[in-house]
Amino acid sequence: MWNEPNPAAKPQDMFLGAIDATCSLLENRAYQGGSHGYKEVKQILDNNPVHKIPWTKIIVPRMAIQPQPDLEKITRIENFPNIGVPELIYEKIVYRAAETISMLQQRGYALK
Numbered sequence: 258m259w260n261e262p263n264p265a266a267k268p269q270d271m272f273l274g275a276i277d278a279t280c281s282l283l284e285n286r287a288y289q290g291g292s293h294g295y296k297e298v299k300q301i302l303d304n305n306p307v308h309k310i311p312w313t314k315i316i317v318p319r320m321a322i323q324p325q326p327d328l329e330k331i332t333r334i335e336n337f338p339n340i341g342v343p344e345l346i347y348e349k350i351v352y353r354a355a356e357t358i359s360m361l362q363q364r365g366y367a368l369k
Contacts, residue, residue: 262308275312278302279320295321334358334368 259274302313326340
């Protein structure tokens, strides 16, 4: 939906693509040239294909005003603090992480 123009794409599809593109630039990803601040993110995304630009112009300013979580507090997958997400979402993340860890351990992966 995001990479190529798609007439079937719904607004939520395009917003998700814009959020993902923004996050990939904020994170320290070597293939994206490392992490970028919101000013750089805006400049980079403004050079996207024309079908993406309206969505990033909406999303980037909205994301920039959100409180940024302290990702350095997350040190272990087995036990991590809530870094600012709503409690219900945090509980779901904890549950899914525990479920994933259990599945991987059952398949022989040592995660500690």
